[in-house]
Amino acid sequence: MTDNTPIDIIHSRDHDGDIAPEDSSKKEHRNSVERTPATIQHDKLGDDVPPDGGYGWVCVASVFWINAHTWGINSSYGVFLAHYLTNDVFPNTSPLMYAFTGGLSISCALLIAPLATYLIHLFGTRAVLNLGVFFETLSLIGSSFVTQRWQLFLSQGVCFGFGMGFLFVGSVGITPQWFSRRRGLAMGINAAGSGLGGMMYSLAVGAIIPRLGLSWAFRILGILACVVNLVCANLLRDRNKAVGSRYKAFHLPLLKRPEFLLFLGWGVLTMLGYVAILFSLSNFATSVGLSPHQSSIISALLNLGQGLGRPFVGMFSDKLGRINIATFLTFLCGVFCLLIWTFARSMGLVSFFAVLVGTVAGTYWATVAPVLAEIIDLRDLPGGLSITWIVLVPPTTVAEPIALLLRNNRSEDYVYLHVQIFTGLMYIAAAVCLWLVRGWKVGDNIRVKQEMAAAAATGSEEKETGLVQKSERAGISDSGVHCSPVPTKKALWYPHALLRSMVAARKV
Known part of the structure; x- marks a missing residue:
């Protein structure tokens, strides 16, 4: 379910493709007038050119597997839900309450996103990613010991959503920093992780529950998610300083x-x-x-x-x-x-x-x-x-x-x-x-x-005459x-x- 563009990273100036080439004389005049220290630093940050590969491919693979072990595992909730509904796992729990658990995981991941963006600004990307690993592992291991429905809501719903949100926000903006020409391909690979992860874990959960039980299904998912996400989170490298990232919650x-x-x-x-x-x-x-x-x-x-x-x-x-x-x-x-x-x-x-x-x-x-x-x-x-x-x-x-x-x-x-x-x-x-x-x-x-x-027409006329004609303001040129x-x-x-x-x- 991930997205193809960073949610917390923007360049410190407009995209190059959206700006027409500037007239050299105007550029020199602007530079001579407006070159303050802040402007110089602003331009340096904006002139970054992504390497379009290199270590970026390691980041692509890392984000792919993070998506597989967050949104992918969450996608397997349909299998858990079918098991809950057909086996009455938690007595006196209505189907409506089971349904809220799956929705809570996604909504909590989205709810925590602005906070995660702010924490990246304070503590850095890696700290937020590892915080996500902690919450997700706690959620899945904790779910294996639940005996009441409110415990299920907190573990598989709220806690898992927090972990997924921290990992999502921390990872989704990294790949675009490494790619320019191949950005679409790289982000497409990242987005595929959640779907393929969902496929793997839907089959895995469907096979584990009848053989080992619900508790061990959660524990196996928790161990796998912890190991894979921990490795990938610490392999990721952001380029926030190079691209001039800034953060604004709303x-x-x-x-x-x-x-x-x-x-x-x-x-x-x-x-x-x-x-x-x-x-x-x-x-x-x-x-x-x-x-x-x-x-x-x-x-x-x-x-x-x-x-x-x-x-x-x-x-x-x-x-x-x-x-x-x-x-x-x-x-x-x-x-x-x-x-x-x-x-x-x-x-x-x-x-x-x-x-x-x-x-x-x-x-x-x-x-x-x-x-x-x-x-x-x-x-x-x-x-x-x-x-x-x-x-x-x-x-x-x-x-x-x-x-x-x-x-x-x-x-x-x-x-x-x-x-x-x-x-x-x-x-x-x-x-x-x-x-x-x-x-x-x-x-x-x-x-x-x-x-x-x-x-452009107005600028050309000004260059020739040095004056702005009143007729041009009315939408009429000199030729009538x-x-x-x-x-x-x-x-x-x-x-x-x-x-x-x-x-x-x-x-x-």
Whole structure:
């Protein structure tokens, strides 16, 4: 479930690709006037060139395995949930309470993200990563001794979420610091770790519980996670000083921007569908007559689809546009739920759906930060993502309980029909939110180009005459030709302009 762009790292100046070459005379004049010590240090930090490999590949491998032993292990909760529901492990515990445990792990990981970002600033990346290893190990080993449901909530829910959050925030921003040209490939490999880890541990948990019991399943996971994460956490090296990293927990003015609010809507609606698929598919398999072993295979295939699909999502996003791909694949996931999942009854069809939907269900996690970087200024990205993680806490907490409440236990053949419809509609509604953002972005790109053209024309006239003509301010050149008026930011949201931009064939 990891993402392709750092949440706490930004460059100390704008991306080189977003800045037009500056006129040498203007640059010399600016340097002679504005070269303060702070500016000189600012430029030095911004001139960093990633090595695009080298030790970066060690970091890629380390983050891959951290993802496999955090989000991957968390993805296997669907197998635990199926076991809890069918065996009444903790008496007097309702299915709704079991569902909250899985949601708590994700929501707590997101809730702790701003604190983890702040702690990186105080104590460094490695300290935060090792703190995550401690909490996750404590969670899994502690879960093997629980005897009451509140202990399960604290161990497998809250404590595991804290460990996963510290490891996620500490590791997700490191790989982009080492790569430039190969960044998409490197981040795609990182994102695949959670899917492939989920596949491995769904199969492992499904095999261990019948043979060794629930307690030893937790202990084995705890030992493996501790060893692997501890090694990987201490192999990672950040380049915070080289890239000029800075930290900001929140940027509240973003909440005044309609495009950012729609972006948050995309996340909330996607998470309501994603968590429902992730944790319900294994139990759905048992509801249609498959065995517990077969249901664990279904959960593994879902994670296999995520592991195989996420690198391709990243590569296609670079080629066809990040917002375009995120919108299309989010919509496609909703269609798969409505047209395939609702008719899946056999092992073959359920397996086909699991792999197919896995390739697109986690599109949000593969594109969330790149999409946000297209919407807001790069300098505001950490603050925007921190707000995003907090906003996602409620939907990730309640998504699976909602799914369990929607089950129709009185219907033998269509127990999960309402869940399937709910999930599909959530993904489609999320795609509509992002489609509106796409329309705004297309219009905004046109507005920026027109502003640049107008500024270039004005600058050329000033160089020749040294004066700014009043007619130019009115949009009329010396030749009497009327220049196209630049639309205002507010005008981009007019219904006719927005609709025209939404259907425009543009790479955004």
